[in-house]
Amino acid sequence: MAPTEDAATVDAQGRGRDEGIDPADQWVLNPDTGDYELRLTPSSGRSSASSGSGRGASDARTPGPRRGRGPATPPEDDRAAVPGQRGGRRSSGGGRGDRDEGRRPGDRDEGRRAGGRGAPPAAGRRKAKPKKSRKKKALVWTGGVLAFLLVGVGTTGYLVYQHFNGNITAVSTDGASTGGFSKDRAINVLVIGTDKRTGAGNEGYGDAGSVGHADTNILFHVSKDRTNATALSIPRDLITDIPECPTTLEDGSEKDIPATTGGRFNTSLGQSDRTPSCTMRTVTELTGITPDHFMVADFNAVKSLTTAVDGVDVCLAKDIDDKDSHLKLSKGEHTLQGEQALAFLRTRHSVGFGSDLSRIEIQQQFLGSLMRKLKSNDTLTSPTKMWSLAEAATKALTVDDKIADINQLRKLGMELASVDPKNITFTTVPVLDNPNDKATVILDESKAPQVFSMMREDVSFTAVAKQEKAEAKAAADAKLKGDMADPADVRVDVFNGGAPAGSAQAALDWLQNEEGVLKSTNKANAPADVKKTQLVYAPNQADQARRLADMMGLSASALKPTTTDAGEMDPMVLTLGPDFTEAGSPLSAPQKAPEDIQRVEADKAVCAK
Numbered sequence: 361m362a363p364t365e366d367a368a369t370v371d372a373q374g375r376g377r378d379e380g381i382d383p384a385d386q387w388v389l390n391p392d393t394g395d396y397e398l399r400l401t402p403s404s405g406r407s408s409a410s411s412g413s414g415r416g417a418s419d420a421r422t423p424g425p426r427r428g429r430g431p432a433t434p435p436e437d438d439r440a441a442v443p444g445q446r447g448g449r450r451s452s453g454g455g456r457g458d459r460d461e462g463r464r465p466g467d468r469d470e471g472r473r474a475g476g477r478g479a480p481p482a483a484g485r486r487k488a489k490p491k492k493s494r495k496k497k498a499l500v501w502t503g504g505v506l507a508f509l510l511v512g513v514g515t516t517g518y519l520v521y522q523h524f525n526g527n528i529t530a531v532s533t534d535g536a537s538t539g540g541f542s543k544d545r546a547i548n549v550l551v552i553g554t555d556k557r558t559g560a561g562n563e564g565y566g567d568a569g570s571v572g573h574a575d576t577n578i579l580f581h582v583s584k585d586r587t588n589a590t591a592l593s594i595p596r597d598l599i600t601d602i603p604e605c606p607t608t609l610e611d612g613s614e615k616d617i618p619a620t621t622g623g624r625f626n627t628s629l630g631q632s633d634r635t636p637s638c639t640m641r642t643v644t645e646l647t648g649i650t651p652d653h654f655m656v657a658d659f660n661a662v663k664s665l666t667t668a669v670d671g672v673d674v675c676l677a678k679d680i681d682d683k684d685s686h687l688k689l690s691k692g693e694h695t696l697q698g699e700q701a702l703a704f705l706r707t708r709h710s711v712g713f714g715s716d717l718s719r720i721e722i723q724q725q726f727l728g729s730l731m732r733k734l735k736s737n738d739t740l741t742s743p744t745k746m747w748s749l750a751e752a753a754t755k756a757l758t759v760d761d762k763i764a765d766i767n768q769l770r771k772l773g774m775e776l777a778s779v780d781p782k783n784i785t786f787t788t789v790p791v792l793d794n795p796n797d798k799a800t801v802i803l804d805e806s807k808a809p810q811v812f813s814m815m816r817e818d819v820s821f822t823a824v825a826k827q828e829k830a831e832a833k834a835a836a837d838a839k840l841k842g843d844m845a846d847p848a849d850v851r852v853d854v855f856n857g858g859a860p861a862g863s864a865q866a867a868l869d870w871l872q873n874e875e876g877v878l879k880s881t882n883k884a885n886a887p888a889d890v891k892k893t894q895l896v897y898a899p900n901q902a903d904q905a906r907r908l909a910d911m912m913g914l915s916a917s918a919l920k921p922t923t924t925d926a927g928e929m930d931p932m933v934l935t936l937g938p939d940f941t942e943a944g945s946p947l948s949a950p951q952k953a954p955e956d957i958q959r960v961e962a963d964k965a966v967c968a969k
Contacts (some may be wrong), residue, residue, distance in 0.1 A: 527754035530764030532608045533654070534637035536644070540762040541652040541772055546818050547582040550643055550651040552629060552636055554658050574629035574639045576723060579649065581815050582776050588783035588820040589776070591727070592811070593720045594643070595791055596626035597800045603645050605638035624800060636760070647812045648938050653772070654760050661756035662702045668748040669739055671697035672730045674704060675967035682707040717788065724786035731781050785821035787811065790957050807957060816892065816939060817915060840916050844907040847876040851931040852908060857886035859936035867936060870943030875911050881931070892937040894918050898926035905932060913946025
């Protein structure tokens with residue numbers, strides 16, 4: 361898929377030329393920096409001086425931004441990221457900005473030509489840095505386009521900011537997100553595939569007039585240290601509670617959509633005017649994890665994204681002939697894109713048990729293969745493919761208003777780009793058949809809480825061998841080791857900081873009646889909610905803290921020591937968070953996932969059965 365004609369025209373016009381040039385072919389890998397830079401040859405009738413000091417890529421004329429989308433101009437502090445602006449913002453003083461001003465993009469080897477191959481660098485210039493491997497430089501360059509794609513692909517740094525920014529469609533989070541990702545914590549992105557039948561050729565999949573549902577749902581969790589990731593599929597037919605959803609409608613008006621008890625998960629989008637922010641709230645209600653962002657892909661997104669990477673490799677353990685998805689493929693290996701890729705992701709009757717859970721498994725296998733394709737040098741080092749991918753992604757996806765800007769998408773992608781596919785695990789919320797309705801499923805209460813807890817506590821589903829991580833865990837666990845006070849000597853005030861109503865009293869009753877912690881008090885609601893249960897204690901209360909942690913199953917990360925000793929009669933402060941479900945239920949996450957849950961490793965090719 362080549363860059364679009366309008367993109368090429370925009371790029372050429374911005375330089376005073378309109379020659380039908382493919383703009384992706386003009387981005388060249390700089391071996392010294394690992395970045396792609398714009399390389400232009402002055403057109404006839406345009407002087408060399410104007411080529412060097414005239415408008416660059418950032419000044420290209422582009423269509424105005426679409427209504428309701430991101431800003432048309434880049435943030436001031438991001439200009440240094442523009443390929444071609446090698447010195448960042450120009451300055452009237454000395455420094456690199458002055459040194460590079462007036463140089464043509466094609467002149468970076470001028471000194472070498474003048475002084476010969478063996479000539480020393482000019483006075484005052486820095487020595488060249490050791491060269492990185494080509495693959496590493498390509499990874500440094502990449503940014504992000506889609507949550508599970510962000511692990512290995514990007515928007516080529518800046519490219520033509522206004523052009524791609526104008527493609528983005530955004531919807532409000534309505535306060536359902538964390539407010540946005542940050543570098544110092546784990547990242548959670550909710551990826552939603554809707555079955556809305558908009559776009560050419562999609563009516564054949566049925567129900568052409570549907571407003572769509574949350575048909576495919578993946579909560580993509582990337583660890584705080586960026587060494588591993590978990591992609592949790594949530595079945596569309598899972599029976600769950602959909603909370604009340606404050607929602608901004610398309611016309612800008614606001615509406616509180618009532619809660620639904622015991623509804624299908626897929627009705628959290630589209631139905632009753634629900635937007636992706638309501639699906640976000642439903643995920644939080646179900647898992648205890650508040651997503652940072654959401655991204656929504658429709659049928660056209662699947663077709664355009666798979667075409668942009670020249671297809672995705674799949675393996676079939678048997679022939680498939682599905683009359684509903686219109687997929688007909690023979691046993692063996694195939695490369696799918698466009699309509700065929702969509703049909704593969706929609707098929708279910710010819711694989712596994714013919715259920716939606718079987719379809720989830722082949723979707724995970726497909727996405728794993730897509731990640732491997734995106735990580736390959738064929739994709740990472742091809743400006744044309746990266747341009748096509750960015751063009752397809754920004755046009756096809758709907759994102760939340762916190763990342764409705766190409767630079768924010770790029771920054772998010774750079775955060776995730778270092779995750780190795782061998783440390784990415786696809787899994788599915790553990791479920792059981794609904795005894796009251798065979799067409800739906802319910803939570804497996806013996807396994808699902810373990811999976812949710814591992815993700816909340818940032819526990820990897822794969823064995824990530826990293827010495828510093830083991831050392832950090834050992835240091836944290838040391839807080840749980842040592843003498844423990846007698847339960848009768850434990851003093852603690854119990855607050856509710858986001859747990860279900862009545863939790864503080866339930867915990868108090870359990871501590872006093874079951875565990876003998878008589879010096880405990882219910883202090884009702886905390887001054888502020890907490891993300892998870894925590895125990896604040898003084899250094900001279902460490903033995904009491906260890907006893908309480910042992911009783912309640914608190915993890916080392918839940919223990920928050922102060923710096924000064926407490927008085928003899930001062931209590932510790934226990935604040936119950938959303939992770940508290942019932943008294944006596946351990947709050948620390950298991951260090952290993954249940955053995956028999958469904959899993960697919962992203963680095964392993966699996967044949968669909």
